[in-house]
Amino acid sequence: MASLFGGSTSSSPDMQQRKEQMKMQIQQELAVANAQQLINKINENCFEKCITRPSTSLSSSEEQCLGRCMTLYMAAFDQVSKSYVARVSKERFGQADQLQ
């Protein structure tokens, strides 16, 4: 990072490069935060569903349950995401009056 951001020269192509670098870094941090959040939520909810009585190790049926649960949680996430985006754009573009 130091070599990228700490240089004393500030010629235009250099600045351009640093700008793009910074944008990419911001996007990456956001993507990582989003993935972490999804993983945490999956673990929270699937643990609750699949590991009802923790024993000395995960059984194979618990692991199978976790595997299925992960897939289903991600499907639920996609569904919710679709519904929410559709609703927000509906509210924003003119049909809000119907709700009143």
Add this chain to the structure above:
Amino acid sequence: MKITRHAVISRLPFCSSYTLPPRYSTYIPKMSASQVPQFDAATKKELEEFLEQEQSKAKLQATVHELTNTCWKTCITGSIGAKFSRSEASCLENCVDRFLDSSLFIVRQIEAQKNQLH
């Protein structure tokens, strides 16, 4: 008080309560301390706008995480099979819209009560 479209949007749940994940928010002061001053005004402005866009994306994603959590807990009541049962699937499909309807209903109730007082 009439509920305007803008008011409806800004009152959607989680929109105001959301805070950025810590790693993401510490990014900004870190930038302004040493890196940003090296950019010219136009570039700074562009980066600020970019950051704002990314922050609203983060906000949207956080809302979807919260809603998924709520809807999962509400709708997925059976044990975990290979796919959702039919009732679970339709519950998930309706969950977000009904949650937001509830939210708007409550806001309107409060507004109505407030108007009665004046």
